[in-house]
Amino acid sequence: MKAILVISISLYSFIVLGHHSVAEYDRSVVRELEGEIVTLHWRNPHVRFSLRIENSDGVEEIWNLEAQSVNGQDRRGVPRDLMQVGDTILVAGNPSTRQKNHMFMTNILLSTGLEIITQEAGDARWSENTIGSTLVEQRNDATKEAQGIFRVWMRRMPPGLFPRNLPLTEAAKEARASWDPITDDGIMRCVAPGMPFAMLGRGPHPIDFTEQNGDIIIRAEYFDIVRVVHMGETGDVAEQPLSELGYSVGHWENDDLVVRTSRIDWPFFDRTGVPQSQSSEILERFSLSNEEGTELAYTITVNDPETFTEPVTAIWTWQWHPELEIEPYECTN
Template sequence: MTRILTLLGALAVYAAAGAHHSPNVHFDRSDIVEIAGTLTEIEWRNPHTLLIVETVGDDGSTVVWLGETRASTQLARAGLGPDIFHVGDALLMAGFRGRRNPHAMFVTNVLLTDGRELVAENLAAPRWTQTLAGTALADYQAEKIHSSSATVTGLFRVWSRDGSVSGADDTERALWRDSYPLTEQARADQATWDPVADNPYIHCRNGMPAIMDQGYPLEFVRDGDDILLYLEELDTMRRIHMGADVRAGGADSSPYGHSVGRWDGDTLEVTTTDIDWPWFDQSGIRQTDALHLVERFTPSADGRTLNYGLTATDPAIFTEPVELGRTWIWVPGEAIRPYNCEWDREDL
């Protein structure tokens, strides 16, 4: 029989609003379900690994559940590979129920056939046992930091989201505010926002400034006089033109815009314009081609933290400049991994 437990309450888990494919779009964080069934299909991929599980309903019929869980790159950093799952496994799973499909779930916890529990999100807690599969991101990072005696300064290296710190509202949100000084037109646009039909983020697409909320590592690399900023999510590369005119005349218009940098001491200041991307974040704020961004990347004196500040100006949507900020940490030995985003499910 299918076991379903509905809990009306909060579980401190992942929301990643404004990054790539937010569970909040398709799944209801306040509706936690638990099922027991047989694994029939696995898709090991980004942005989310897909587990298809068959259960038996109360009337004896077969019920197919679609379970999305952590990205394959996140599972790999936890020390786990595709062989953690096998077709035919009897699994116990818990997570957020789908908003449109009641038999879809964003999986936060999985009890495996060997008795170990996969806590399938960085901010979730064990549900059934303390015998866990894999390593939490914070523990993975701490082991790398404590086992290294290397000392590095400056900007040019890989930086990671700090897995030990929860963001806004106990989620992985690192950049966004809860409210903005919106114009009347921006509020009207936001009121008609459909987070599924109007949301390009769920189809492996992103742009500025939303990509800077991504929860994966990033890396700064010199390329002649320019600087390349690689972001693991969506295999993104931003070119920062050093010493060039801020205005590009639309020649480099793209979802990530045209970026020009300059040094202010140890701080890299980047001005970005010509952004061809419709949404400021995933809350329905429709930005315009007048959006002007100024970013400041400042490594800490001890070289362990990268501080980030962003000033966004767009008179069509904001009544005053908007200030945002976040941090990354240096994890010795971390590297950018291929993302290879795949998402083609319309049945969630």
């Protein structure tokens, strides 16, 4: 059982927010490994394998492999019992630049010839017999009616993007350069992210909106996050305590929900080491964007003068999925 291949591909021109340890794995390189599964842990924030291989010198190595979340694999129809300890598999993925023999998996080929695509919108590599590239219907509930934004939404792929060349201040550039994803990425230790990353996490994880005592509750499956949007707030926001998710105030502009969030005490803008100060303010707009009311346009603008020389904006679309429910994330370190 041997390591097979290393292939260079062109660098992405944008940062895609939210995959696990994004700064640790070199997405410009795809490596293939063939070996025996030694351990298999099926849990959030990501599925983990260890694989025993024989390298090109005939020496045995153990590789630690990661894939996207359990919830994501479930929603793409990947059964948890397809693989067992002792199985021989072929995997492809992006190697770590920080840890020896670590890789983020994108594809798995089983001995049966079935290929598992382990990330949403991924491509097949070896086989026409594949699973995992698209969402599967979990249940058919056509009786659910549309009620404005108060439904379950799933982000359309590909996700929204901030520009790769963020307009960073000199202080932010220095902070980013010193960031270590191994020691500084709390998500790897199941620390739930604050804003804005709480709304940016990658993977097929839905959100929903409900009303409660005149306010709006935004619930994200990712890390079981719950945000409260205070509607019609007239008090002094500056008197509110700092918190990871900040203090959100909302209002309606026709059918659009507009949310302004400040008082954020979360040190990072993203998972590539871009810092965030307590001066950060976030403006979000949720807009039904088609006549059928099945798409929700999301615009997020972050203004943090200590980090950015100008505000940064990303836009993407969520789709209504009446068959989905918010499932527990239950991250386990």
